[in-house]
Structure formats: C-alpha cells, structure tokens
Amino acid sequence: MFQSEMISSMNRGLQTSENRSLALRPGQMFQGMITKLYPGQTAQLQAGNMTLTAQLEAQLETGRQYWFRVQAGDGMPRLQVMEQVRSNPQGDQQQSQRSQILQQLGLQAGGPHEQLLRHFQQTSQPFTQTDLASGARLLQQSGLPAHHSLQLISRLVNEQLPLTRETFQALAALQHPQSMGETMHALHESLAQSSSGGNESRGLQQILGSLLQQTNSSKQIEPVRQLFNALLTGENSVRTQAEQVLRETGIMRAKESAEQFFSRIQAEAVKPENRAPMQQTFPQLFQGQSGNQVFNAMKPANVFTMLMNAAGPDQPEGLTQMLRLINPDTAPQQVFEQLDRLMQQRNHSASPLLQMIHEQQTDRELLFLQRGQGQDTAQLRMFLQQLGLQHEHDLRIGLNDLQQSREAGQRIETLKGQLLHFLQNQANQTPQTIQQAEFLLQRLTGFQIASQEQQHPVQHLLFQVPFKFGEQYSDITMQWEGKRTKEGYLDEDHCRIMFYLELAAIRDTMVDVQIQNRVVSLTIFNQMEKPEQLQRMFEPILAKRLEETGYKLSSVRWKQPDNTPANDNNNPDVQTEKRKRQNYKGVDVRI
Template sequence: MNINHIVQNLFQENLFSNKALELRDGQLVYGKLTKLFPQQMAEVQIGSQKMFANLTIPLMVDQSYWFQVSVTDDKPVLKVLTQVQEVSAEKGNIKGLLQQLQLPDVKENRLLMSYLLSNNLPITKESIMSIMEWLPSSLGKQELSIIGLMLERELPLTKEVFNSLSSLQTGKGFSALIEELKQQLSAHEIKEPNLNNLLSSLREGGNIGEENNVDILKAIFQKIGYSFEAGLLKRAPMGEEQASNQEMLKPILLELMGKDVPVAVKETAGQLIDKVTGYQLMSQQTGPIMQVIAEIPLRFFNQQVDVTVQYNGRKTTDGKVDSSYCRILFYLELAHLKDTVIDITIQNRIMNMSILNDRASEIMPMIKQADEPLKDKLRELEYQLMSVHARPLTKEDKPLWSSQQPIQVKAYKGVDIKI
C-alpha cells in the first residue's frame, strides 16, 4: 500500500461512485423515451433514473436519443442532437457521436469517448476539444482515470493539471525527491542557500512521538507550501510576502525553474512542484465542509517515511477548523510494520482510534500498554479517548476520498426537463 496504490484507489472510487444524476449546461446525455402522457408530457429515462419532460417536437416511445443539456433559469432543457442520416445514434456507436460533434474519428478519441460514456461522466464538445489539445498518445487506464477525475471535479482541463494529478500515481515520494534534488544541487555546485536549508529541514522532518507533534505537522505543511496560493489571496505587505515565500518549498522551486540550471535539476524540481500541486487539487472545500489530502515526510522512530494524511471535517462559523467533529487518516509504509493505516474519528471531542495492520495481533498488547498514558495526554487537550482497536488490513480499507459534487441545478416543482 504505497502512495501510488492509495491514489489509484482514489481515482477509481471517484469514477464508479453511485451518484444521483446531475445535468450540467452543455452536457451530452443519452436517454430513452419510455412513456407518453397527455398535453405533450413524457417520461424519459437517462441511465437508471427517470424524469418527466415537456415535448416540443414529436418523438417515438421506446426510442433512444442523444440530447444536449441547456440550463435555463436553473431548469435543464434537453435538445435532441441533429442526427446524421447514415450514422446510428446508438450510445455504443462512438463513431456516430464523434461525427455529430464534428470531432476526428481517431483511436485516442474513440478510447476517450468510450471511457467517459461507460462511466457516465459529463461530456461536452468544448471539454473534449480541450482535452484533445494535450491528450497523451499512449492512452491507458491510468491516463483515462485522471481525465475522468478532472471532469468529475470540474478541474481546469489543462495539461498542467493532468501532469500534477499524474504525479500522484507515478514517480517517487517526497523524501526521495528531496534527497535527489539536494544531491543534484551539491553535484552541480548550485548556490541556493534558502532552498538547501529548506530541503535539509524537510529531510530531517520531525520525530513523531515528541511533545509537539501538532506543531511539527503544521510546520511541515507550511514549509512544503500547501497553503502558498491561499496565502497570496491575503495580500500581505510585499516585504512580508517575499520573506514568507522564502520559507516555502513550492515558491522557491517555481523561482528555480526560471533560472539557468541543468535540465536534471529542473526535472526533479518540476516533479516536486507537480506533487504539491496535485495534492492541492485533490483537497477541496464545499461550503463549511473541507477535505485536505497531503503527503508529508516524517520520521517515525528514526525511520524516514512519507505519510499520506487525509482530513475530513468542517469549519466553524468564524472560519476555523472544527476540531470537535472530524475524521483523520494516516497512511504509512513503515520499515518493520509495513502497510499501516491509523484511522481517527472525533465526535463532540470523543475520539475512537483504529490501527489497521496485518500484524494486528502483535500490535494490540503494545497498544494496551500505552492506552492509559495516551488517554491522559488527550485529556489534557480536552479530548476523551473511548477506544483503540487494531485489526488486519483488508481490500476494503481504501481511502475515503470522495469526489467533489458538481454544482446541482436548484430544486423546483413541475416539469423536470423540456425537450
């Protein structure tokens, strides 16, 4: 269960989640007219869901049609696509759909359209054309799942976003990249004091188990630059902003990319930038609900490890993180215990903790020994620890990252759609 495996699970879970149908402006949908009613009313089935529609043109029962969605006054209106006489409009006929959209009938386009259709992902002519500008020639399952996630989360359909998300499924972890860049700077005698100091600080990390674990995590998040763009929005005074940027890895690396340094150095720096950006894109906030996903280098019992942290919770009315209700998961690959997940659930400051590891039976006696000291320590922080359990990892123990829900059209009464 390394980081690549975790993120691959995330991408697949997003695409195969069973969600209610949400119609977006410009989206193409394939629906079947199932019933006709008086006053030009009809029942249309789109996927597994049925909607009422007001017919403005004659359609035949038990026939399927391609429709394009137009959202007017928060109500989705479906327009039947003009059919090309010699091409069937069947959902499985990718060639026919490409022809109707006036898009090239090439292998990559057929693979992309087939994948999006089979996973019920939103399709618009504009989004497909944007993707085609940078669509990889070697289009496999991994590339398609990333594109699907970009559409699902309504991320910008650019090559830069694609590369950042790709970096989470492939490549090296933070610790390896930090060490590699530090060695390259030394080998090429590149004088970057701020960067060297920051890389050394991150490589040393913090030793989890010390008294100031929370401060350690906060400091590492800050040093990596996960909040870099958010900090820019605060419009700090120029001098303070520049000083702060020199303490963050991401802005320093962005500055390095504009300098005359060897290609190998830029490649490693670029991989680190992509990794930070990828996790920023995976984190999200919808109203008061927030989700943070990040990878950070830490030290556990003098062993350097890359830890993936997932925080699910909400913000209070004053904009602060609500520490009374949340869920935090740590995904680790330890030297001796190997794959380990620490799952912490907090409800009204009452905490339950699960440790998932294939050596759960060996770990449980050690947990019992540390149970009372842990309860005492948490009590000082005004938390009550109810239970700590250990159990083996299973295939079902996948990350709980969920896709960002697309903006829904507002609820209304009466006709669902107008055709």
C-alpha cells in the same frame, strides 16, 4: 504503491453524494436511456448510475438509448434530443453513433477522440466539444496507461478543472508510487553536490533541509546534538553525565576523556580518505581554503565546535556524518537506538540529563501535532504553510498585506514558491535534478486540487508528510474531513482524520481517527494479526497523552481488511459504499 492506490481511492471518494449529482451545463452532451413513462408527458431517464425525472416534449420510447444536448436557458436545464445521431442496423450501433458525433463536432474519427468518446459513452458522463478535443490531446500526450489517463480526464471534466497538461500531471503525480520524502531527500542531496547552483538552488536546498529535519519521525539526531552541547558547554556534573552516556552509546571509547575525544575527531577529519565525504557534507568549510590546513591549525575542541555549527538543525546529515567519522564501524542508527533505550531507563546514573533530553524530545513531538496560541504557530501548521499548499492564495492577498507580513516578520518562504523559482531558472542543472523538482511541484499542486474548497459545509483536506524512520524516508498520507470554525481554523472538536502508512514491520497500515466532542475513537486497518500485547502496553500511554491535550480516548479497534484498495471492485462492502456515494437524489429537466 499502497499509498498511491489509497490516494487514488480517496480522490474518487472526496466528494459527497450532494457533490456527485449531475450538474448540467449548456453545450454538454451525454447518453441516457428512458426507463419509465408516466402520465402527463413525464418520464424517468437513466444516465449511468444517476436517475433523472424529465418532462417529455418529444415521443420517446421506453428502453431506448438517446443522445442529449444541454440547451441554454433560465431555471431548470433543457435537453434536446440529438436527432442526427441514429442507429445503424447493419453495423456496430455504438461505433456508428460515435462516428456521427465526431463528424458533427468536426473532430477526427478514430484515435484518441473516439477512445475518449467511448469512455464518456460507457460512463454516461456529460461533456462538451472542448472537453472532447482537449481531453483527446491530453490522452495522446500522456505516458500513462490508457485507463489511468481516461480516469484522470474524466475527473477533470467532472470537476470542471482546466483540461491542461499542468492539471493532468498534478493529478497523475498523486497516483505515482514515487515517494515524496525520498524525492525531497534526493533533491536536497543533488543540490548540495551541485557546483553550479545560484541563489535559486540555495533557497530550495535550505527549505528542503528545514522540512526534512522537521519530519524526522523521532528527532533521533537531536538527543545526540544535546549530548555534544553538554560535553562542550555543560557544568562539570552535566559534562560527566554526557561523557558516560556517550561511552555507553559507543560514540566515545571506554575511558576516553573529552579532550581525547576531540583530538580523535580532529585526526579523522584531516585524513585524506575522509576529505571527499567531509567536503560533500560541509562544503561551507572548504570554500576558498584547504579544510585540512584550517583543522590542523585549530585546537581540537574548536574543530569539534566548528563541525557542530556547520551541522545545524537544517543539516541533519552533517551530524550523521560526524558519527560516521567518529566510529566508521557502527551505523548511526545503532547509536540512535541505544540512546533511545538509555532514555527509557529511569534508574540510570545519568538520569537527570537523560530525563531532560527525553522531556524536550517529547515536547517537540507534541508540538508538531498541536496548534499554537497567539503568535506561536503550531509546527504541523507551519510545516503545511512551508509546503506552499496556499501559495496561490498568498500571492493574491495584495502588496499591502505582503508588506505588512514582512514588517511583522511573518513572511514564510514555501517549498512550492522555491520550486517555481528554481524551475524558471534551471540553467546548468542536471536532467535528474529538474525531474525531481518537477515531480515535487506536481505532487504539491495535486494536493491543492484534491483539497480545493467544497460548496457544501464539509471540507476535505488531503496532504502528505514525509517522515524518516531510521535511515529511510517514507510518506504519511493524511486526509482531514470536517468543518472550519468561524475564525477559519480546522474544527478540532468534530472531525475525522485518516493516516495511510507503509511501515517496515507491519507494512501497509491505515489509521481512522474519528473525533466527536473531543472523544477519540481509533480504528487500525492492517493485514497482520492484532498485536494484543503491544496494544495493552501502548493504549494507556495513548490515553494519557490525549488527556494531556484535552481529548478522551474512547476505543481502539484493529481490523484486518478482506481486500486491498487495488481489488476493491471485488469487495461487496466497497461496492455498496460506492453505490451510496453515487446515489442521485433526482432533478427535473425538460426534454
């Protein structure tokens, strides 16, 4: 829930004050009040939080509300007073005016039309007849609470986005508390269990598996894979070290040799009670033949090798299932934690092997955050490309460019492209699977809308990365703010990055990273008390890691916010910031 509230708050704050100015278009209507009269037939007009300087060509009274319509013309916009909208002294003045406007526009009085018009009136938001008609239709179709729907429609109108069901649902998906990581995992599992999937299902399942594997927070499964590989193919000394570590983590039993270990796995794999989970995790081993018969006829080491090959990098659940098979009484997470502790021991007798695994682990984690050089693409950058946040742009580059990309081996299948293809060919799929795919597609489209190119130099990017902490998938919401270089890359020297996390131990957390001339200052917002000991322990490590990548750590601050984003209406600091954002510099118009 925390991240959905933060995303909603970020969406409202993505635009700067320049982008929040009143952009009037012909045909729009809005309500405003004359606040001051000046010599020379000029006046000050108040429309919500925005103040306009206007040239009067009609006798208007100070302190009165008027309805205005924007007229077409060159130069500064011209406003016409809607004389037909008059007050009714014997009834509700505001409701009377709304009824008159709906009657003039040929729209039905009452219902969603009047509800949306009342919202536009209260917020002094300019709108057109089409905005009102299309917005009312969305309001009627929406299953969200009315105030959420009205806010979403206002944003669509304000940013001149299409008032369609697709754009509405995309923005609504950003505010939904459903976890993107959990949905990706659930959809991947549903596709793996489905017996009716074609090429569309397999393509979607493959890219989901690849993305989920990349976002395993500490790549906990990979050190186990390396130990198994060392046990299979390592030299005698390396194999001995691997056996020792596997015994200490509980994967191998005490005094159990590698051959006995392989035989035990073979025996477990052919047990009747293990057939269902094995067939579910390794369906490719059970196609058109009996897995038990095949396993019985093979040497134990070959069975182990086959399982290892089936549990490839894009199938992390396969190796986890092997750990459950080896020792059903020990949770895989306990194995991961014990192995991580062993890798931190510098005086361990198997130190050379553990040190090598630990260094490779660190390199993979750093690669996820660094941009590659030349033909090497950074893992984070590749991950965002695989999500498909530039899917439509890639479709517009033309057939020639696509052909060149194929020839260069640069064609990247995207999650959004696979989701679109899957939903267009969704025969024989369960409603739950379709719903999960639709939510992911809407969430990705919502991030694209939120990160659309801005007209001013500062650009904002908003996206979400699913991460796995232990056995639980969570989401890391990231907002990047800065400029692009001439080459089109994000400026790494001057930018601001915000991370929004929901962590198991310290709960809701926001990390604000500000970078100027490659000098980094961090501010961590969390409701808990500052962990002084942990900060003293990890701050030098953070400074060293940043220095290795060309950055200098300036400061790390811990702040406890007074209010959560859900209660920001009661926070004077937040309200002051909102007023700053909504401050309007003024524009000359003719009435």
